[in-house]
Amino acid sequence: xxxxxxxxxxxxxxxxxxxxxxxxxxxxxxxxxxxxxxxxxxxxxxxxxxxxxxxxxxxxxxxxxxxxxxxxxxxxxxxxxxxxxxxxxxxxxxxxxxxxxxxxxxxxxxxxxxxxxxxxxxxxxxxxxxxxxxxxxxxxxxxxxxxxxxxxxxxxxxxxxxxxxxxxxxxxxxxxxxxxxxxxxxxxxxxxxxxxxxxxxxxxxxxxxxxxxxxxxxxxxxxxxxxxxxxxxxxxxxxxxxxxxxxxxxxxxxxxxxxxxxxxxxxxxxxxxxxxxxxxxxxxxxxxxxxxxxxxxxxxxxxxxxxxxxxxxxxxxxxxxxxxxxxxxxxxxxxxxxxxxxxxxxxxxxxxxxxxxxxxxxxxxxxxxxxxxxxxxxxxxxxxxxxxxxxxxxxxxxxxxxxxxxxxxxxxxxxxxxxxxxxxxxxxxxxxxxxxxxxxxxxxxxxxxxxxxxxxxxxxxxxxxxxxxxxxxxxxxxxxxxxxxxxxxxxxxxxxxxxxxxxxxxxxxxxxxxxxxxxxxxxxxxxxxxxxxxxxxxxxxxxxxxxxxxxxxxxxxxxxxxxxxxxxxxxxxxxxxxxxxxxxxxxxxxxxxxxxxxxxxxxxxxxxxxxxxxxxxxxxxxxxxxxxxxxxxxxxxxxxxxxxxxxxxxxxxxxxxxxxxxxxxxxxxxxxxxxxxxxxxxxxxxxxxxxxxxxxxxxxxxxxxxxxxxxxxxxxxxxxxxxxxxxxxxxxxxxxxxxxxxxxxxxxxxxxxxxxxxxxxxxxxxxxxxxxxxxxxxxxxxxxxxxxxxxxxxxxxxxxxxxxxxxx
Numbered sequence: 001x002x003x004x005x006x007x008x009x010x011x012x013x014x015x016x017x018x019x020x021x022x023x024x025x026x027x028x029x030x031x032x033x034x035x036x037x038x039x040x041x042x043x044x045x046x047x048x049x050x051x052x053x054x055x056x057x058x059x060x061x062x063x064x065x066x067x068x069x070x071x072x073x074x075x076x077x078x079x080x081x082x083x084x085x086x087x088x089x090x091x092x093x094x095x096x097x098x099x100x101x102x103x104x105x106x107x108x109x110x111x112x113x114x115x116x117x118x119x120x121x122x123x124x125x126x127x128x129x130x131x132x133x134x135x136x137x138x139x140x141x142x143x144x145x146x147x148x149x150x151x152x153x154x155x156x157x158x159x160x161x162x163x164x165x166x167x168x169x170x171x172x173x174x175x176x177x178x179x180x181x182x183x184x185x186x187x188x189x190x191x192x193x194x195x196x197x198x199x200x201x202x203x204x205x206x207x208x209x210x211x212x213x214x215x216x217x218x219x220x221x222x223x224x225x226x227x228x229x230x231x232x233x234x235x236x237x238x239x240x241x242x243x244x245x246x247x248x249x250x251x252x253x254x255x256x257x258x259x260x261x262x263x264x265x266x267x268x269x270x271x272x273x274x275x276x277x278x279x280x281x282x283x284x285x286x287x288x289x290x291x292x293x294x295x296x297x298x299x300x301x302x303x304x305x306x307x308x309x310x311x312x313x314x315x316x317x318x319x320x321x322x323x324x325x326x327x328x329x330x331x332x333x334x335x336x337x338x339x340x341x342x343x344x345x346x347x348x349x350x351x352x353x354x355x356x357x358x359x360x361x362x363x364x365x366x367x368x369x370x371x372x373x374x375x376x377x378x379x380x381x382x383x384x385x386x387x388x389x390x391x392x393x394x395x396x397x398x399x400x401x402x403x404x405x406x407x408x409x410x411x412x413x414x415x416x417x418x419x420x421x422x423x424x425x426x427x428x429x430x431x432x433x434x435x436x437x438x439x440x441x442x443x444x445x446x447x448x449x450x451x452x453x454x455x456x457x458x459x460x461x462x463x464x465x466x467x468x469x470x471x472x473x474x475x476x477x478x479x480x481x482x483x484x485x486x487x488x489x490x491x492x493x494x495x496x497x498x499x500x501x502x503x504x505x506x507x508x509x510x511x512x513x514x515x516x517x518x519x520x521x522x523x524x525x526x527x528x529x530x531x532x533x534x535x536x537x538x539x540x541x542x543x544x545x546x547x548x549x550x551x552x553x554x555x556x557x558x559x560x561x562x563x564x565x566x567x568x569x570x571x572x573x574x575x576x577x578x579x580x581x582x583x584x585x586x587x588x589x590x591x592x593x594x595x596x597x598x599x600x601x602x603x604x605x606x607x608x609x610x611x612x613x614x615x616x617x618x619x620x621x622x623x624x625x626x627x628x629x630x631x632x633x634x635x636x637x638x639x640x641x642x643x644x645x646x647x648x649x650x651x652x653x654x655x656x657x658x659x660x661x662x663x664x665x666x667x668x669x670x671x672x673x674x675x676x677x678x679x680x681x682x683x684x685x686x687x688x689x690x691x692x693x694x695x696x697x698x699x700x701x702x703x704x705x706x707x708x709x710x711x712x713x714x715x716x717x718x719x720x721x722x723x724x725x726x727x728x729x730x731x732x733x734x735x736x737x738x739x740x741x742x743x744x745x746x747x748x749x750x751x752x753x754x755x756x757x758x759x760x761x762x763x764x765x766x767x768x769x770x771x772x773x774x775x776x777x778x779x780x781x782x783x784x785x786x787x788x789x790x791x792x793x794x795x796x797x798x799x800x801x802x803x804x805x806x807x808x
Contacts, residue, residue, distance in 0.1 A: 020675075026052045030112045031135060031144075035602070041124065048124050049082040051134040058102065058136070067162045072148065073102040081133045083126065095779075100133065103146040115144045121173045122148070125465070130172050162534065163239045164271075165263060167246070177210050178246075179261040186263070194646070195289045201229040205274070209260045217253050225258065230273040242271045248300050249275065257299050272746045286312045291372045291391060291400075294378070308668070309351065309391040311402050318392070320362065327418045327730070333361040335404070341389045359389065362402040362779050374400045420503045420530060420539075438471040438518070439487065440529040442542055447531070454576065462495040463688050466542070470528045493528060496541040508539045511541050515541065543610075547602060555655065558633045571604040573654040580619070580656065585728060595619040599667065603653045620666040632664045638668065656788065670746065671731060675703045679764050680789065687775065698731040701775075702788040704801050709790065712754065724754040728801070732787045742769035745754065752787060755800040768800045776799065 025032050032354070038050040058075040080098035085091045105115060105691040115135070124130035131149040159165055159180045171178040186203040193200045208225040212218075223305070232242060242262070249259035263272040286292050291312070293577060298310040318335040325332050342358035364374065383387035387405040394401060416422050420441070427439045447464040454461040469491035501508050508530065515527040526544040527777045533540060555574070562572045582598045595618070601616035625632050632655070639652040652668040658665060674681050680703070709726040716723040731750035757767060767789065774786045790799040 005021065007087040008044075017439070021510075026135065026137065028112060030116070034116050034551075035135065038124070043045060045084045046126050048131055048133065050124065050132065051082075053077070053134045053136045055136050055139045055145075058100075061102065067159075067160050069106060070165065071104040072105060073104065074348045075100055075102050077133075077147070096749060099716075101148050101150040102136070103148060104138065104143050105145075106143060109572050111142075115146075119146060121170075123173070140742075144526065159262070161239060161244070167243050168262065168375050177212075178259060179210070181205070181261040181263045183263050183266055183272075186227075189229065193288050195292050196234050198292065199231045199233065201231065203227055203229050204259075228275050230263065230275060231270050232273070233268075233270050239271075246273060248297075249273070257296075275710065279610070286391065286393065288371065290316070290375070294375050295391065298378075308387050308389060310388060311342070313337065313390045313392040315392050315395050315401075318359075321361065325416075325790070327416055327421050329365055329418060330421070331363045331365060333363065335361050337389070359393070360404050360705070363394065363399050364401075364402060365399060372399075374402075378402060394788070414459045415530070415532065417422055417505055419509065423509050423512070437473075437526050437528060439527060440471065442466065442529045442531045444531050444534055444540075447493075447495075453494075456577075460497040460499070462497065462610055464493055464495055466491045466493050466528070470526070494543045496543060496544055497533070498539050498541065508541075512541060515543070528563050554629050554631065554633065554788050557758040558636070559655070562636075569654060572652065573604065575596065575599065575656040576657050577665075580617075580667070583619070587707060592625050593621045595621065599653070603651075618668045618670055620668060622664050622666070623660065630759050636666065639668075640689065655784075675791065677764065679768070683771070683788070684697070699735070699785055699787060701786065702733065704728065704790040706790050706793055706799075709752075709754070709801075715753075720758050722756045722758070724755050724756065726752055729751050729786070732785075753802045753804055755802060756792070757798045757800065758795075764798075770800060774802075 001769055014118045016119070031202055035052055039692040041047070042049065057078050059078060061071050061073050063071060071747045077100050078096065080095040082092050083095055085093055105118070108682040114185065119132060119135065120132055122128075133147045133149070136145040136147055137143070149415045153368050159168070164180070168178055187206060189201050191201050200699060201227075205227050207224045208222065209227075210219045211222055232245065232351060244635070246262060249257055258276045260274045260276070264270070265272060274331050284294070295310065295312050297419045297765045317338050317643045321333050321335045321336060323331060323333050335358075336357050338355065339359045340354040342351045342353055345352045361774060362791075364377075366369075378388055378391065379406070381402075389403045389405070392401040392403055415424070424439065424441050441443060446467050448467060450462050450464045452460060453463050467490060469488040471485050472488050473485055498508060501551060512527060512530060515525070528542045528544065531540040531542055532538070549641040557571060559574055579600050581598045581600065582596075585593060586596050587594045597617055599615045599617050600614040604611050622632060622635065636655060653667045653669065656667055657663070672708070673686075684701060684703055708729050709731060712724050712726045714722060715725050718724075728750045729748060731747040733746055757770060769791065771786065774784075787803065790801055792799060
């Protein structure tokens with residue numbers, strides 16, 4: 001063995017152990033090999049120096065406990081274990097006369113493998129709860145001994161039941177501070193509650209639980225600790241049940257419920273779970289075993305310090321109980337909870353109550369026998385928005401009550417329709433993350449300045465001021481989950497009246513679900529809730545903004561799909577025809593007529609969450625399109641998906657329909673004509689993409705209808721080429737970097753030069769090559785710009801439209 005005053009450096013410790021092998025050898029090859037293997041794993045100063053310890057090293061050996069296979073003794077180890085000196089020498093010395101625990105394995109002198117397997121369960125780090133210093137052997141009985149630390153006073157932990165002792169040891173070896181606690185450690189035992197098979201007592205634990213002391217790097221006890229004793233009646237016959245119950249608890253300090261250990265009443269032999277009493281767990285008994293088990297299950301899931309603790313709340317805790325609203329199955333009351341809910345206090349590292357707390361009591365009428373229903377309702381709650389503090393029971397009616405927070409003023413949310421109330425509640429329960437606003441029932445008397453703004457079939461739209469305003473999550477002033485929602489008063493909102501909806505609740509719910517599911521960006525479209533006009537009984541959807549629907553399912557579904565897929569600065573929507581005025585025809589061909597117009601409300605912009613009213617737009621009217629919905633949708637998809645390569649050239653605001661002809665209309669920021677020849681249209685798109693990818697964006701290359709050209713005059717001729725001057729009515733599209741959106745705008749009545757390509761109607765490749773030549777030779781030269789291609793409808797000759805002309 002090493003002398004206690006002979007320092008051993010880490011670098012040569014294995015060498016020293018090897019040199020003294022004859023001093024520490026057990027005489028059993030398997031054990032010696034195992035000890036050497038353990039020593040070879042030493043790679044840190046905090047690792048235990050595992051060794052063979054001769055039995056004659058132990059003094060004052062006293063038996064302290066046993067079960068069928070294990071006997072535990074306390075002893076003094078004369079030389080003591082090796083430990084590191086944290087000084088400049090960085091050496092190892094022994095800690096003499098160390099109190100240790102000797103764990104005897106009775107009648108197992110021949111079971112070396114079992115011994116080794118037991119030893120392997122221990123941690124090799126000296127900061128672990130259980131430390132195994134080494135192996136020894138009783139020279140009289142030949143029983144092998146595991147020599148370990150006694151910081152827990154392990155010599156007292158033997159229960160006498162092998163199953164329980166093994167369970168406690170397994171928990172301790174996994175770094176849990178769980179122990180067997182002798183019943184005589186408890187004082188001032190008082191019964192506080194019971195249900196079927198459980199009785200709860202408060203008590204004082206004299207020795208108190210073990211706590212790790214980081215300053216001194218050891219475990220110390222917290223004496224005279226108030227604890228709760230959970231007595232499992234008749235548990236002496238069901239050890240497995242006891243272990244299952246104990247396994248539910250968290251034994252570290254991160255849990256709300258902490259299990260300190262197991263004990264046993266010596267008079268009744270009932271086993272006891274000894275736990276902390278931060279909630280005053282002694283009051284949590286409801287007398288219904290199912291409910292008590294459910295409450296315990298909810299509390300045991302609290303593996304972090306969350307905002308509020310779920311508990312049983314005696315009914316006599318409530319003052320100032322006032323009925324506020326109800327429907328067929330629920331009555332809601334406001335009340336003051338005297339003690340108030342438990343919150344974790346980070347400053348004091350403990351749970352404290354928030355006394356005289358205003359709460360909402362949700363009473364389930366005539367359901368005193370439906371415990372499963374009650375528990376299923378309680379499970380729906382989230383700690384994010386609705387906080388469920390616990391369950392109570394009216395002592396007169398026996399109706400069960402869910403006790404929850406009242407910061408939404410939940411006492412006003414009952415609509416009177418059970419279906420709608422359930423839908424609103426379910427929607428609120430789905431809140432997992434903190435939303436911008438909360439969906440709720442809104443009493444009609446909350447609205448001022450109600451004004452009709454539009455009508456379409458069975459829907460009327462109004463603007464209004466919501467006095468209290470929506471409930472919004474306040475990130476800036478977060479204090480706790482229950483105080484982080486505030487109202488935004490005098491909020492301007494939009495009503496969508498659903499006429500004759502009082503008898504069609506499912507229709508109302510489907511409409512609301514449609515908004516909640518399909519509106520893809522809550523920053524522009526928010527469904528605040530549902531209301532009802534008390535005079536007409538029509539239900540109302542209360543929104544931040546409104547977009548119209550066409551009524552054709554295919555079109556409406558397509559619009560919703562496009563809103564969710566394509567996110568530009570402007571929202572794609574259905575635009576009622578009566579929103580558009582000052583129509584002026586600007587061009588037409590066989591299948592299309594184009595108009596300029598003014599859109600009253602204007603497009604909905606993401607940049608400022610509002611509309612841009614009286615917006616000048618271009619209408620592309622698709623002739624005879626009322627019977628070809630699929631064609632309309634495929635054409636709109638081209639705009640949304642391709643936009644000829646760039647969203648800043650033109651924007652498709654939405655679709656409309658002429659009520660007289662039923663022709664569908666695309667509402668655009670600008671309009672670009674097509675030639676009708678795939679080769680030329682594909683080439684034009686290619687040119688547009690090429691220009692977008694370059695830094696040169698002054699104007700857009702496009703197809704120009706011949707009827708856009710006025711005052712055509714011949715100005716020169718050369719062989720097969722004639723040059724004309726002309727005025728282009730709409731004019732070219734120019735890039736305007738200062739515009740907020742739709743960065744291209746037209747310069748009307750533009751003087752241009754026309755280069756006629758005679759006999760070119762049959763040689764499209766020739767036309768394309770000519771354009772390519774121009775674009776290469778003049779690209780980037782501002783004095784020479786090719787605006788696009790046109791075609792004389794009488795001769796079918798193609799025309800290059802230029803700002804100037806260079807003779808060749």
